[in-house]
Amino acid sequence: MHSVNSPKHTPVDQSQLQNDVSAQQNSAPKKSETLEARGVSVETPKGSTPPTTSNTKPLDTASTETLANRIKPPSQTSSESVTQEATAPFEADRTALEQNAKRLGAGANGEVYLVNQDGKSFAFKVASTEAGWQALQQEAQVYGKIAQIGPHDNIVKSMGIVEVQGVQGLALEHVEGYEAGKLFTTAEKLYTDNKLSHSQYWGTVQFIMRDVLSGVHHLAQAGISHSDIKGGNLLYDKESQAIKIVDFGSAAKIGIDPVTIGTPEALLSLPHKDGDKPRANEKQDTFAVGQMTYRAGEHAENLFGAQNTGDPAALGFALHSKLRDIERRGETIEYQALNQADDPAVAGTPGHFGKGGEIAHVEFVNISTLLDIDVRGTAEELLKTNFISDPLCQPDEARQVISGLMTKMEEDHKAELAALMQQT
Structure with missing residues (x-):
């Protein structure tokens, strides 16, 4: 028998648990910081000021060496004074950077700029606090392991x-595109309005999930x-x-760093200290992919019966309680996100399907x-599952659907701007 991979627990101090959930939620980037913190920019719909010129292209492996030669690594001898060299990286003078690069956004711990040198563009993340600089270095280490x-x-x-x-920061490929979460929202609306066929909708979902799983x-x-892994951290380039x-x-080293909030094993580990939590595993990411696919089919979140009131800390506490109840009832092994229901009225509710509804989507969601x-x-x-390996439409058709979704999003944005102008 398998059990959830979490440490044995003692009775939980409920107030402390809520405080721990709140603290972890607060440590994550806020929505207003999402763009600024991740070092990439989201496509600005037509009708608004674009962040890049039309010749902006992402970095590629072949161009990295050439571009690196044009950028001074931190260890290189500088003509700056000894006093300036002693300045902490997050306190460096950014006057020249501000004059020669475009700021894409700013968060509590830093900013992101779009740097364009000799026709090559890249995102440049800089820190404005000591905590931000430490986080930037940790993120650079993650990219180093990937490289x-x-x-x-x-x-x-x-x-x-x-x-x-004269400013140190993290250089990243500049991705000009749209968040997968917004593509899903637009596709879902068109599908519900019968403006996307069944194969177009699901084929596009499969195309996106295949790319995510490959990564x-x-x-x-x-x-x-x-x-x-979530819609906002997946960009269609x-x-x-x-x-x-x-x-x-938020990346973690598998088997070394503690799990983070959002997955069952992370939620069940609350309110333990990091040293007592289970270690990071790639299956935290596959769980997130499964949750996104569940949402695409059920048009609702899989919250294990918990209610989302809009308070992240309260939701984390509710999810912890629901998962602990499942564990106490000994139903961890038997749990499935999607279940067959004989009653047609029940089969039509989120988390259920009717007889004959055991399709590739159900298998994929339940396994993940x-x-x-x-x-x-x-x-x-x-x-290797049928849901991914045998999609309802070919990649080229899925790309055409996504192109149409982006056009729709641009049109909607223009309409919103026009409506605002009429109000003023």
């Missing part, structure tokens, strides 16, 4: 810590768990027409969201 096994089409590339205009598998081979996993600020991490599917295993 050891080579680049991947579905993972944003990094050049590591470099110096631009997750590569990360696992590098010994890395992204630990924050207009240049390569592929999904890229971005924002490695198993509570027992020992038997949950790996990325490599999930890539």
Whole structure:
């Protein structure tokens, strides 16, 4: 018998648990910081000021060496004074950087700039606090581990810590595209309105999930768990027409770092200290992929029966309680996110399907969201499932659908701007 991979527990101090959930939620980047913190930019719809020129292209492996020669690494001898060299990286004067690069956004611990040198563009993350600088260095180490096994089409590339205009920061591939979460929302609406066919909708979902799983598998081979797979951290790159996993600020070393909040094993480990928590595993990422696929089919979140009131700390506490109840009832092994129901009225509710509804989607979701991490599917295993290996439409058709979704999003944005202008 397998059980959820979490340490034995003592009675939980409920107030302390809520405080721990709140603390972990607060440590994650806020929505307003998402763009700024991850070192990439989201496509600005037509009608608003674009962040880049039309000739902006992402970095590639072939151009990395050439670009690196044009950027001064931090260790290189500088003409600055001894006093300036002693200045902490997050306190460096950014006047020249501000004059020669475009700021894409800012968060509590730093900013992101778009640097364009000799026709090559890249995102440049800089820290404004000591905590931000430490996080930047940790993120650079993650990219370094990934680089050891080579680049991947579905993972944003990094050049590591470099110096631009006297400022040290993390150089990243600039991805010009759209968040997968917003693509899903638009596709779901068109599908519900019968403006996308069944094969177009599900074929596009399969296309995106295949790209994500391919990237997750590569990360696992590098010994890395992204630990924050979600729609906002998956960008569809207009240049390569592929999904890229971005924002490695929460990434963890598999088997070494503690799990983070969001997966069953992480929630069940609360309120333990990091040293007592289970270690990171690639299956935290596959669980997240399964949750996204559940949402695509059920048009609702899989919250194990908990209610989302909009308070992240309260939701974390509720999820912990629901998962602990499942564990106490000895139902961890038997748990499935999607279950067959004989009653047609029940079959139509989230988390259920009717007779004959055991399709590839159901199998995929149930394997990827198993509570027992020992038997949950790996990325490599999930890539071999019928849901991924036998899609309802070919990649080229899925790309055409995504192109249409992006056009729809741009049109909607223009309409919103026009409505605002009429109000003023």
